[in-house]
Amino acid sequence: MGWKSAITRVEPGRILIRGYPVEELIGKRSYGEVLFLLIKGRMPSPAEAKILEAIIVSSCDHGVTPPSTLTARTLASTGNELNAALAGGVLAISKYHGGAIEGCMHVLKEGVEVGLSPEELVKRKREKKERIPGFGHRIHRQDPRSVRLFQLARELGFWGRYTEYALGIEAALKEVTGKDLPINVDGAIGALLCELEIPSYLANGLFIISRLAGMLAHIDEEKRRERPMRFIDPRECEYDGKD
Numbered sequence: 001m002g003w004k005s006a007i008t009r010v011e012p013g014r015i016l017i018r019g020y021p022v023e024e025l026i027g028k029r030s031y032g033e034v035l036f037l038l039i040k041g042r043m044p045s046p047a048e049a050k051i052l053e054a055i056i057v058s059s060c061d062h063g064v065t066p067p068s069t070l071t072a073r074t075l076a077s078t079g080n081e082l083n084a085a086l087a088g089g090v091l092a093i094s095k096y097h098g099g100a101i102e103g104c105m106h107v108l109k110e111g112v113e114v115g116l117s118p119e120e121l122v123k124r125k126r127e128k129k130e131r132i133p134g135f136g137h138r139i140h141r142q143d144p145r146s147v148r149l150f151q152l153a154r155e156l157g158f159w160g161r162y163t164e165y166a167l168g169i170e171a172a173l174k175e176v177t178g179k180d181l182p183i184n185v186d187g188a189i190g191a192l193l194c195e196l197e198i199p200s201y202l203a204n205g206l207f208i209i210s211r212l213a214g215m216l217a218h219i220d221e222e223k224r225r226e227r228p229m230r231f232i233d234p235r236e237c238e239y240d241g242k243d
Contacts, residue, residue, distance in 0.1 A: 007038065018037050018038065018041055020043075029043075030049060030053055032044070032049045032053030032056065033049040035052060035209070036048060036049060036196075040197075047156040047157065048158075051158055051195075051196065054148075054149055054152055055149070055189050055193070055206065056210045058145040058148070058185055058188075059145075061213070061218075062214070063237075064237045065234045066097060067093075068090065068097060068215060069214065070232060070234060073222045074088075075089075077226060077228055077230055078229055082219060086215055086219065090208055090215075098207040098208070098211070099204060100133035101134070101193070101203040101204070102190070103133030103190075104132075104166075104186055104187045104189075104190030104191070105190040105200040107121070108190060108191060111169070112162060118165060118169045118172040119168075119176070121172070122172040123176060132173070134187025134188075134190050136181040141180065141182070143183070145185035146183050146184055149188040150163060150183075153195075158192075160195045162192075162194035163195060165191070166188070167183070170182055189206075
């Protein structure tokens with residue numbers, strides 16, 4: 001039995017991406033625009049394209065400590081091919097690494113669609129001893145990535161009920177717990193993906209697309225600068241790049 005796909009049509013001398021000739025996309029549309037087109041089936045507005053592009057840039061790398069980066073570098077150090085090192089890094093992305101975006105989207109949709117106030121939601125989660133993904137960070141007291149993403153959303157007039165609700169949760173967490181748990185990049189991305197109406201189950205995929213760029217750079221650096229088969233301790237890494 002045959003099956004159907006509405007994404008790309010390929011014929012001799014002709015490639016249509018969601019109905020657009022590929023030659024009309026090459027050099028004329030940004031990566032964010034084409035990514036949105038592939039996922040949503042339509043060309044984004046200028047604001048939608050800039051927001052999605054900014055999301056991809058914001059998670060491109062976070063140093064040597066993330067599990068995906070360590071896995072990719074370790075596989076590169078053992079002499080594996082590029083595709084194996086990248087695949088290993090991707091497989092390290094899961095519920096606890098990158099998955100906070102999807103988790104935050106579920107929480108935001110739960111609160112907004114049910115009509116709970118941020119304070120009510122925070123209290124319910126605390127009663128159930130459930131952590132709210134997307135808030136607080138092990139390194140940053142204030143995540144510069146989330147600050148810029150929300151700033152850009154306001155600049156583009158792309159502020160909506162999910163971004164506003166996310167800030168409400170941030171304030172409620174401080175009021176209820178007495179701790180500063182500012183929204184991190186995962187939370188900001190989760191709120192913006194809700195505004196873009198991108199399904200939550202695709203969130204990890206977008207994080208992977210973003211982080212692949214950083215992993216590629218780390219694999220290259222590992223092969224060029226370090227000896228093979230070494231023990232990689234991220235605590236021993238000293239940054240010697242540009243400031």
